[in-house]
Amino acid sequence: MLGTAGLAAQGQSGAQIPRRPLGRTGLEVSALGIGGYHLGSANSDAEATQIVNEALDAGVNFFDNAWEYHQGLSEERLGRALRGKRDGAVVMSKVCTHGRDKNVAMRQLEESLTRLQTDHLDVWQIHEVIYENDPDLIFAPNGAAEALLAARQQGKVRFLGFTGHKDPSIHLKMLSHNFPFDAVQMPLNCLDATFRSFETNVLPEVNRRGMAALGMKSLGGSGELVREGAVVVTMGLRYAMSLPVAVTISGIDSVSVLHQNLEVARGFQPLSAAEMQIVRDACRLDASDGHLELFKTTKKYDGDLGREMHGFPSSAELPV
Amino acid sequence: MPNTNGDTIPLRQFGRHKDRISALGFGGHHLGDAPDEPSAVRLVRQAVDGGITFFDNCWEYHRGKTEAWMGAGLKGVRDRVFLMTKVCTHGRDKALALRMLDESLHRLRTDHLDLWQIHGVCFENDPALFIRKDGAAEALEQAKKQGKVRFVGFTGHKDPSIHLKMLATGFPFDSVQMPLNVFDSNFHSFEQQVLPELNRRGIAALGMKPICGHGAPVQKGVLTGEEALRYAMSLPVTTTITGIDKPEALQQALKAAQGFEPMQPPAMQSLRDRCRQYAADGRFELYKLSLQFDNPEARLAHGFPLDMQQVEVREMLKMTDNSGHPFPPTK
Secondary structure: OOOOOHHHOOOOOOOOOOEEEOOOOOOEEEOEEEEHHHHHHOOOHHHHHHHHHHHHHHOOOEEOOOOOHHHHHHHHHHHHHOOOOHHHOEEEEEEOOOOOOHHHHHHHHHHHHHHOOOOOEEEEEEOOOOOOOHHHHHOOOOOHHHHHHHHHHOOOEEEEEEEOOOOHHHHHHHHOOOOOOOEEEEEOOOOHHHOOOHHHHOHHHHHHOOOEEEEEOOOOOOOHHHHOOOOOHHHHHHHHHHOOOOEEEEEOOOHHHHHHHHHHHOOOOOOOHHHHHHHHHHHHHHHOOOOOOHHHHOOOOOOHHHHHHOOOOOOOOOOO | OOOOOOOOOOEEEOOOOOOEEEOEEEEOHHHHHOOOHHHHHHHHHHHHHHOOOEEOOOOOHHHHHHHHHHHHHOOOOHHHOEEEEEEOOOOOOHHHHHHHHHHHHHHHOOOOEEEEEEOOOOOOOHHHHHHOOOOHHHHHHHHHHOOOEEEEEEEOOOOHHHHHHHHHOOOOOOEEEEEOOOOHHHOOOHHHHOHHHHHHHOOEEEEEOOOOOOOHHHHOOOOOHHHHHHHHHOOOOOEEEEEOOOHHHHHHHHHHHOOOOOOOHHHHHHHHHHHHHHHOOOOOOHHHHOOOOOOHHHHHHHOOOOOOOOHHHHHHHHOOOOOOOOOOOOO
């Protein structure tokens, strides 16, 4: 395991969290973002509210969510916590058509807006593009891509994107449609760098197109990288945040995890190219069969709604 | 049920070697689902009488039960069949492989295997671990030299690129096993990417999962079991291994195989087209996308989570002397 000494110098308490341009949107976002799924996993509504408020106070302004997280609880919690503070936040949520049509998407958008207590989203993304025929279904006539454009036209969303955790080739298939995406979300961590790599295969293309890259799963999705000793938290997070991304979205389900991650983000200085190479090399063996990136190699992180729409067994029947 | 229609099962040449084996092979894993040993023994006997000469098995299936049952079934007829089993090192070393070989021979009641294969080559680093110094590749060579196995090969159900990586190690394999079915032809396709390469190299191609493992597309009414099996058997393979757990399954397999005439290319294309929409997201090929078909030894050796529903895991945890550690027990 890489230690905390030397390479993993901590962020400076009191310093600002850096802001970066969100692609060509004109928005600026904090280098660390709050993941929506884990807001729904927090022990109580009160703790979720505290996470959001303390994050805002610390200078975090990017908030991730999705229509299907915890049957709406994640969006509701974020909506409540942002009451009166909506304007200071860049709010993203995701639509969960999983191959279904535009009408389904527009209905979900209305529900997301209601739960989030807002009249518009800053970014609306297609959630969980992880099945190989998803791009075909999304860009079929009357598919979800048309919903994105219609929602933007109506002023209900400002910017558009998609997300997925499975395979770089599926992301590239999405990009090959030359749809005007503003943002693309993907898993980025120090193991990904050498295994079915989004960092190598997708990130340069997203930047070349001027889209905002949104990183996620910096520690494996549920801390697998740390739990299995591949890397320490601070180094894992620092590696992900040092990549050419607009924001690294981090799942935070308690105030103590928030404090830990804010420590890294305050006054954040990216690792040098040489330091990043050392981290990649140190993780290469752990990366080589994908057993810590279960979202790529197993069904573990694939949501039930998507499985149902694609005719796969549920997570109860097929956990991994 | 020796012979259902008076015809015999065609024999095909085993790669670059002179041996000929039946176009349909008896899959060992499902044998463990038979109700008891006498039923399993009967199935094996009836299969031999029906003209099946290729028998598949594996050290880790049902924690050894299927090898033992097959060994009992083949008692007295061992010389009439071409017997294969697999070794489950999953990246671990030569010494472990040779220990497993001796256990397999003992359970199968024979002094040699016709074919010994590396089981479950499913992870991107498996080829490197196989060919490393003191890895399983050396065990294959040594077992061949000792006369304990005649031919060697490997198997896996995950990704054509991993099979190609194994071939790129340059090891002189006699056979390669892979999933071949009508859904595979349009999704991460072994048929497209691996099969032609094997035929070019004179390596015996062994097809498996002709009806996708447990027959999900048949249960969902997408195609019939007979169509699925005929498609797989019509590919340029030496044999198609199908799981046999009960007399009805044996009956269906023999019916398809005895007097088998391959489907013509247009009929194969029309079946591919019919199944294309279901192939597109891999819903019937879970072995390519999930851990479901990855056996516990593979998961343990690679640090993937176990599946408590899996029969081998349940049996492993039941045994008081093995609480889920990799073989051999580490403590």
